[in-house]
Amino acid sequence: MNVTPHSARPVIAVENLRVVAHTDSGSEIDLVSDIRFTVQKGEVLALIGESGSGKTTIAMALMGYARQGCSIAGGTIHVAGTDVHHLSAAQLREFRGNKVAYIAQSAAASFNPGMKIIDQVIEPVVIHGTMTRKEAKAKALALFRELALPDPDHIGDRYPHQVSGGQLQRLMTAMALIGDPDVVILDEPTTALDVTTQVEVLKAFRRVVAQRGVTAIYVSHDLAVVAQMADRILVLLRGRIAEYGTTEQLIGAPQEPYTQQLMDAARQAPRPSSWLRADSEMQPLLEVRDLSAGYGPRDSSGQPKNLILADINLQLWKGQSIGIIGESGSGKTTLAHAIAGLNAPCHGHLLFNGHYIAGDMHKRPDNELRRIQYVFQMADTALNPAHSVERILSRPLALFHGLSGAARQQRLYQLLDLVRLPRAVLDRRPWALSGGQKQRVNLARALAAEPDIILCDEVTSALDTVVASAVLDLINELRRELGLSVIFISHDMHAVRAVCDDIVVMKSGRIVTHLPREDYDKPSTELYFERLKRAVPELRQGWLDEHEEVLKAE
Numbered sequence: 001m002n003v004t005p006h007s008a009r010p011v012i013a014v015e016n017l018r019v020v021a022h023t024d025s026g027s028e029i030d031l032v033s034d035i036r037f038t039v040q041k042g043e044v045l046a047l048i049g050e051s052g053s054g055k056t057t058i059a060m061a062l063m064g065y066a067r068q069g070c071s072i073a074g075g076t077i078h079v080a081g082t083d084v085h086h087l088s089a090a091q092l093r094e095f096r097g098n099k100v101a102y103i104a105q106s107a108a109a110s111f112n113p114g115m116k117i118i119d120q121v122i123e124p125v126v127i128h129g130t131m132t133r134k135e136a137k138a139k140a141l142a143l144f145r146e147l148a149l150p151d152p153d154h155i156g157d158r159y160p161h162q163v164s165g166g167q168l169q170r171l172m173t174a175m176a177l178i179g180d181p182d183v184v185i186l187d188e189p190t191t192a193l194d195v196t197t198q199v200e201v202l203k204a205f206r207r208v209v210a211q212r213g214v215t216a217i218y219v220s221h222d223l224a225v226v227a228q229m230a231d232r233i234l235v236l237l238r239g240r241i242a243e244y245g246t247t248e249q250l251i252g253a254p255q256e257p258y259t260q261q262l263m264d265a266a267r268q269a270p271r272p273s274s275w276l277r278a279d280s281e282m283q284p285l286l287e288v289r290d291l292s293a294g295y296g297p298r299d300s301s302g303q304p305k306n307l308i309l310a311d312i313n314l315q316l317w318k319g320q321s322i323g324i325i326g327e328s329g330s331g332k333t334t335l336a337h338a339i340a341g342l343n344a345p346c347h348g349h350l351l352f353n354g355h356y357i358a359g360d361m362h363k364r365p366d367n368e369l370r371r372i373q374y375v376f377q378m379a380d381t382a383l384n385p386a387h388s389v390e391r392i393l394s395r396p397l398a399l400f401h402g403l404s405g406a407a408r409q410q411r412l413y414q415l416l417d418l419v420r421l422p423r424a425v426l427d428r429r430p431w432a433l434s435g436g437q438k439q440r441v442n443l444a445r446a447l448a449a450e451p452d453i454i455l456c457d458e459v460t461s462a463l464d465t466v467v468a469s470a471v472l473d474l475i476n477e478l479r480r481e482l483g484l485s486v487i488f489i490s491h492d493m494h495a496v497r498a499v500c501d502d503i504v505v506m507k508s509g510r511i512v513t514h515l516p517r518e519d520y521d522k523p524s525t526e527l528y529f530e531r532l533k534r535a536v537p538e539l540r541q542g543w544l545d546e547h548e549e550v551l552k553a554e
Helices: 055-061 089-098 117-127 133-146 165-177 195-212 223-229 247-252 257-267 277-281 332-340 366-371 389-401 405-418 423-427 435-448 465-482 493-499 527-534 543-553
Strands: 012-022 028-039 044-048 070-079 100-103 183-187 215-219 232-237 240-246 286-298 304-316 321-325 347-352 355-357 372-375 453-457 485-489 502-507 510-516
Touching: 012 055, 028 055, 028 070, 028 232, 028 240, 044 055, 044 223, 055 070, 055 183, 055 215, 089 100, 100 165, 117 133, 117 165, 133 165, 133 195, 165 195, 195 223, 195 527, 195 543, 223 247, 223 257, 223 543, 232 247, 232 257, 240 247, 240 257, 257 465, 286 332, 304 332, 304 510, 321 332, 321 493, 332 372, 332 453, 332 485, 366 372, 366 389, 372 435, 389 405, 389 423, 389 435, 405 423, 405 435, 435 453, 435 465, 465 485, 465 493, 485 493, 502 527, 510 527
Parallel strands: 044 215, 044 232, 100 183, 183 215, 321 485, 321 502, 372 453, 453 485
Antiparallel strands: 012 028, 012 070, 232 240, 286 304, 286 347, 347 355, 502 510
16 A cells, blocks of 8 residues: 655665574565555554564664664665765764654563662763753653652652652653664553553653654554554564555455454454353352452561552352453552462462462362463563473473373374464474464463463563454453453553453452453443543544643543
8 A cells, every 4th residue: 555755855765675684594574575654743653463463673774773683685774864874883873862763562671670760861961962961851851840740859869769660651751862862662651551551651652752843663462552643554464564554444444354354353342251150159260258468577566568469359269250450550460470370478368179278389189280370471581491392391291280192192293283373383482483372382381281260461462453352362262261260460451351250340459349340331430440441542633632621621
């Protein structure tokens, strides 16, 4: 699809871009090819597509960068009047930060934990000698105000761990903007944020981009976010352009089947549930009674220094799925850790099938351990990169079921069939798998124990829209086929509605409301829940403006 170009000279012009990976045999594999687009001054272009489609590869190429083992093999890249592909190493260092700036997905990983924030924000312009330290600090404080950061005159004196995730993301934006770049690249900048934090960060991004006339590239797999931020969208599929057009055109009337598939996946229709509420009259499978938990050394009464959860009561029935939502720091993961025995509660009890179970997993017998399994958020860190998939899945089969030889091999094949993976992955290591495949291995490892309950902790947060939707379908199928009970922790309200029978809302370590899925759209007397619902971006243009107007009217 072609878009009529503007008459003005574009700030970004890419023509026939090709980036390749080099194999050990010396051959080349195309990562992206035949990429062409333009971006005018003050425009925001979104790059969307599933993992591995080439979004970040293209964004990095705009800075003259290709990952180790890769290279920019062809095409022209003009950014802010500069032919990027032909810059020397010294010229690239000058170009990056002055002409183009990069805002990464994880602000926490981008800051030095041992340096004060203000020193890191002003470092790019001080090192390049474009400003004195005094001038840079004054400009940084002005940016802090512009980005609506709290206590702008003093927040820079803190260390990164002393501010919230949303504040750190805005501080990284200040670092990117302090050199007045012509182009800013935002690479999944709100993926790790909860909905209320995300919406505030999006408003700050959009306000600054609009006020400063910055040209931006926005890399994302969240189409609802893209609808609020982008003027144009470039849809990528396996390293090539699938569709290219204005946001209005692509959101309202996508032409290509793949774009239509992306839009359908983003809308996350609720999946039918195999659990019947009438079953709740029987004994619950899991019961949490008056549970409190936290972290740090405990006092003489057994209470930890940092109490996170207080007086949690919860019941889960066989075959039921409960979604737990709330802002970052509300206690969602701490509750899951307490149920799994990873963090023993300081007060209260856990009952499984009507029997008390130990709060510490090390005190639980193997039969209890296997029946409650945890599926961690980041498959990258949950799976040992040095072990093959076969070894990863074989361990719980040997530990809990004593399987070996042909019986173990047969069970491995059954597990792969359950999570819809080909048998060829058994010989691979996690780094050789896609994000969706790794998460399926993560699920298969939990299923190898033959559990009654799986605790899914943000299992779709790092996945693109299509893959996340497929994982949600899989979880729903496993519930139906195996009679699994699921506790599903997420900040993605659409995902929770898609696969959960009941929704538990947490705030500051307490449950503030508990409701069936069918009541989600009904007005609630719990204002915090209403605020969470309002902060979920909708897949249409203008939603962010409406959200701001609603808040002003309150």
